[in-house]
Amino acid sequence: GNSVTQMEGPVTLSEEAFLTINCTYTATGYPSLFWYVQYPGEGLQLLLKATKADDKGSNKGFEATYRKETTSFHLEKGSVQVSDSAVYFCALSGRTGGFKTIFGAGTRLFVKA
Amino acid sequence: GAGVSQSPRYKVAKRGQDVALRCDPISGHVSLFWYQQALGQGPEFLTYFQNEAQLDKSGLPSDRFFAERPEGSVSTLKIQRTQQEDSAVYLCASSLEIAGGEGDEQFFGPGTRLTVL
Numbered sequence A: 001g002n003s004v005t006q007m008e009g010p011v012t013l014s015e016e017a018f019l020t021i022n023c024t025y026t027a028t029g030y031p032s033l034f035w036y037v038q039y040p041g042e043g044l045q046l047l048l049k050a051t052k053a054d055d056k057g058s059n060k061g062f063e064a065t066y067r068k069e070t071t072s073f074h075l076e077k078g079s080v081q082v083s084d085s086a087v088y089f090c091a092l093s094g095r096t097g098g099f100k101t102i103f104g105a106g107t108r109l110f111v112k113a
Numbered sequence B: 001g002a003g004v005s006q007s008p009r010y011k012v013a014k015r016g017q018d019v020a021l022r023c024d025p026i027s028g029h030v031s032l033f034w035y036q037q038a039l040g041q042g043p044e045f046l047t048y049f050q051n052e053a054q055l056d057k058s059g060l061p062s063d064r065f066f067a068e069r070p071e072g073s074v075s076t077l078k079i080q081r082t083q084q085e086d087s088a089v090y091l092c093a094s095s096l097e098i099a100g101g102e103g104d105e106q107f108f109g110p111g112t113r114l115t116v117l
Helices: none
Strands: A003-006 A011-014 A019-021 A023-026 A032-038 A045-050 A056-059 A062-065 A075-077 A086-093 A101-103 A107-112 B005-007 B010-013 B019-024 B031-037 B044-050 B053-056 B065-068 B075-079 B088-095 B112-116
Touching (some): A003 A086, A011 A019, A019 A107, A023 A032, A032 A062, A045 A062, A101 B044, B005 B088, B010 B019, B019 B088, B019 B112, B031 B075, B044 B065, B044 B075
Parallel strands (some): A011 A107
Antiparallel strands (some): A019 A075, A032 A045, A056 A062, A062 A075, A086 A101, A086 A107, B005 B019, B044 B053, B065 B075, B088 B112
16 A cells, blocks of 8 residues: 655754755555645644656745655755754655545654754 | 634543544535544544545544544544543644545644543
C-alpha cells in the first residue's frame, strides 16, 4: 500500500541556516504530494503541494519538488527563522489510492536565535 | 465560524465508557475526514465522508468505532466501550472538493484529545 517516510527529528538549526527535511514515498500510480505544518498550539495547515511529477510547490520561502524518479518530495528553505519552529508532515493522496491521505510521522524543527 | 471546529477539546473517559466527538466542518465543504493521531506520530486515516455518504471506513480500528454525518454537515465520531489504546488526538478535516482527485487542501480542526483511564 501507499506509504510516506520522512526523516526523524528533532532537527535543530540556527537562524538563517539552510533547511532540508527528507520525504520519500511509495504509491500506486501518480499521487499528489503535500507538506503540512503544525505550529505550537495550532492545528495542521497546508504549507505547499504538488500534483504531478516535476511540479514545484512553494510557500513562505519553503519549496519542494515532486521527483518521480526518486519518489521524493524533500522540503527546503534557504534561511530559516525562529518562527519556522514547528512540526512538518509530508503526506500523499492518490488518484488510485481511494480517499485516504497518508501522512508521515512528522519532523520537529527547532530554530535557535 | 471560519474554520473547522471540534468539541470537546479534551475528554477524559473511564475504560468502558462510550464517547462522542463532534466536528463542525467549514460550511459548504463536501469532504470530511477523521484521523487519529498518537503522540509523536502523524495523523492516521480513520474514515471519509462525501456529503452524507461514508465512502471509506477502512481505517476504523474496530467495530467499537462508528462515524456519521447524517445531513452532510456536522459529523460525530463515536467510540463505544473505550479502551486505553484509544487514547489519542482525534482530528477532523474538511475539504471543498471530492477526495481522490488532484488532492485539494484539507482544513484541520484543533482536535479532541481523548484520554482513557
